[in-house]
Amino acid sequence: MWKFCLSASIILSLLYDPVSGFVSCSPNPCENNARCIKNSLGNANCDCPPEYVGEYCQYKNPCNTGGLTCQNGGTCNVILSPTRGPTFQCSCPIGYTESFCEVPVSNNPCNDNPCANGATCTLSSLTSYTCTCPLGYKGRHCTEVDYCAGNPCHNGNCISLANSYRCNCHEGFNGPDCKIDVNECSRNPCKRGRCINTYGSYK
Numbered sequence: 001m002w003k004f005c006l007s008a009s010i011i012l013s014l015l016y017d018p019v020s021g022f023v024s025c026s027p028n029p030c031e032n033n034a035r036c037i038k039n040s041l042g043n044a045n046c047d048c049p050p051e052y053v054g055e056y057c058q059y060k061n062p063c064n065t066g067g068l069t070c071q072n073g074g075t076c077n078v079i080l081s082p083t084r085g086p087t088f089q090c091s092c093p094i095g096y097t098e099s100f101c102e103v104p105v106s107n108n109p110c111n112d113n114p115c116a117n118g119a120t121c122t123l124s125s126l127t128s129y130t131c132t133c134p135l136g137y138k139g140r141h142c143t144e145v146d147y148c149a150g151n152p153c154h155n156g157n158c159i160s161l162a163n164s165y166r167c168n169c170h171e172g173f174n175g176p177d178c179k180i181d182v183n184e185c186s187r188n189p190c191k192r193g194r195c196i197n198t199y200g201s202y203k
Contacts (some may be wrong), residue, residue: 074096076089114141116142119137119141119142153169172201
């Protein structure tokens with residue numbers, strides 16, 4: 001009688017189809033408490049916990065080690081290699097460079113602080129930017145006073161002017177700040193009935 005002893009790598013190779021995924025989840029080929037999940041086509045793959053990556057979740061996730069990774073809002077991307085363990089690469093936001101996105105790009109327009117009054121400068125490319133204005137300011141560089149910032153038009157739309165504001169009142173209201181309720185009943189809109197004025201309308 002012949003006895004065969006199959007290694008773990010041979011067993012995994014019998015269970016895995018490189019085109020479609022795992023052929024079977026029994027026995028479970030996934031490591032580190034990962035789940036083996038079958039799709040509607042009958043193929044299966046390992047659903048790795050965040051701490052692990054790889055076909056069998058056999059590698060620690062280099063983006064989730066708690067060590068030094070991508071800085072300044074960079075995105076950490078896992079790179080899997082068939083011949084060595086996983087590594088990571090940072091996708092840097094506009095304005096930062098180097099392996100960990102730790103170095104600001106020199107000569108970008110936000111370095112000159114073009115946004116006034118405490119506004120935030122955000123690069124849209126290495127040559128262009130936008131300013132996010134604080135409450136009370138507007139304009140490309142947040143240098144214009146926004147007279148509508150305090151919502152002075154109670155029942156209307158506010159338009160900020162050079163030195164003041166103007167309210168476009170909703171129907172049923174008037175006055176400089178749209179606070180006055182129009183009495184629609186003064187126009188006798190009810191042909192055969194008694195008109196009752198309501199806030200902003202009538203019945």
